[in-house]
Amino acid sequence: MQAALKTPNTDRQESYDNIQDFNEEFTRDVIEHKLGNREGGLGEWEYSDPEFEGDLVNGSQDWVNFINDNPIDYYIPSAEIILADQASEIITDIVPEPVTLCFLGIGDAHIFREKDMKLATKFNNVTSATTYDISLSYLMTSVPVMASELPSKTECGMRRVDLFRGFTIAREPKSKALLTSFGGTLLNAPIERDKAGNLLTPEKSIRDHFRAIRGSMKKGDFFVFTQDGNTDKNKIERAYAGQGKFASNLAHRIKRDTPYKKIDTENTPFRVEFDSNSGILAHYLTLDFNNGDNGPKEYLINSSPKIPEEICLDWAKKEKLARVQTISHNGVHLHITQAI
Numbered sequence: 001m002q003a004a005l006k007t008p009n010t011d012r013q014e015s016y017d018n019i020q021d022f023n024e025e026f027t028r029d030v031i032e033h034k035l036g037n038r039e040g041g042l043g044e045w046e047y048s049d050p051e052f053e054g055d056l057v058n059g060s061q062d063w064v065n066f067i068n069d070n071p072i073d074y075y076i077p078s079a080e081i082i083l084a085d086q087a088s089e090i091i092t093d094i095v096p097e098p099v100t101l102c103f104l105g106i107g108d109a110h111i112f113r114e115k116d117m118k119l120a121t122k123f124n125n126v127t128s129a130t131t132y133d134i135s136l137s138y139l140m141t142s143v144p145v146m147a148s149e150l151p152s153k154t155e156c157g158m159r160r161v162d163l164f165r166g167f168t169i170a171r172e173p174k175s176k177a178l179l180t181s182f183g184g185t186l187l188n189a190p191i192e193r194d195k196a197g198n199l200l201t202p203e204k205s206i207r208d209h210f211r212a213i214r215g216s217m218k219k220g221d222f223f224v225f226t227q228d229g230n231t232d233k234n235k236i237e238r239a240y241a242g243q244g245k246f247a248s249n250l251a252h253r254i255k256r257d258t259p260y261k262k263i264d265t266e267n268t269p270f271r272v273e274f275d276s277n278s279g280i281l282a283h284y285l286t287l288d289f290n291n292g293d294n295g296p297k298e299y300l301i302n303s304s305p306k307i308p309e310e311i312c313l314d315w316a317k318k319e320k321l322a323r324v325q326t327i328s329h330n331g332v333h334l335h336i337t338q339a340i
Helices: 025-034 059-068 075-088 109-114 116-120 137-148 203-215 233-259 309-318
Strands: 099-105 125-131 155-160 176-183 222-228 270-275 280-287 297-305 321-329 332-339
Touching: 025 297, 059 109, 059 137, 075 109, 075 222, 075 233, 075 321, 075 332, 099 116, 099 321, 109 116, 109 137, 116 137, 116 176, 116 297, 125 137, 125 309, 125 332, 203 309, 203 321, 203 332, 222 233, 233 280, 233 297, 309 332
Parallel strands: 099 125, 099 176, 125 155, 176 222
Antiparallel strands: 222 332, 270 280, 280 297, 321 332
16 A cells, blocks of 8 residues: 655656656556456545645645534544543553553644544653654654653654554563554445445455554554444535545646556546445545546545444454443544453
8 A cells, every 4th residue: 555655856847747757556556446446445545745846746735624624514533532532531541551652544743632642641651652654744743742742751753654564563561552543544445346336334344454453463452443433424425525625636646656647637526425325435536547548437536434333343353352442422433442
């Protein structure tokens, strides 16, 4: 999913037309979607950073702008902030110290401070704290936040990784690890369909995500994550409808980081549709690659599954993550689980 980090080159032109190098992994994912062999697997690539002056690829900032511009309709961040506040009152009663902190898929500095750090600052004995994300800009802003709010002797670091391919946790022998994951990253998964073409609840993909997280933990470690259990079609579609600019920025990234230099970056209609049977909110983006095929086509680029609380916890337990406690607000659930 996440390829090797490129070094920004300020000598590059604003136009991508003459850029010869490309991201092989991203290109492979784009081709798979273009050929219809895969759906819903481009969401991770939407979070992107500019690499040179004038670069229009900036999905990470577009996401922050979306959250700031839609504080009422997009209910998940506000619900998670409330849940983080509530969880912070009980987390030290559950997780023993010393503790190693691992923050997964963090978002910008404000969101990171309002969610993950609410839990972290309750601990007095923190051996180390590390942020894990695919966005370099998010990672860079996270380190000063940790340094300013955690105990002075805490070793703070960051790692740009694909969370679902596993990662290492450096810790002292007696330290328990506490991992946190706010937002929808954990449950966002490629689309699965039955033989008739109907969307299926992506149990296998989501359990694969749980398995990858659990594989990076030791028995007795703790994992705090949130998930949206809402099923109101109008509420859900309204919440995500304003993501057009964020989603459409993917076309600029395709132009910059793949051989498809002729892709239309201006006409990229975006829509969402909630499928009640599968619980999947599908994100559709129209793209025209201008390479002799059939012109503009709508692609299912991302998905946001809305899974009932008990089903989600059952999948987690099957991957050796057992519930310790759950807190809920406005249909969004925060689960404190432990590796068994």
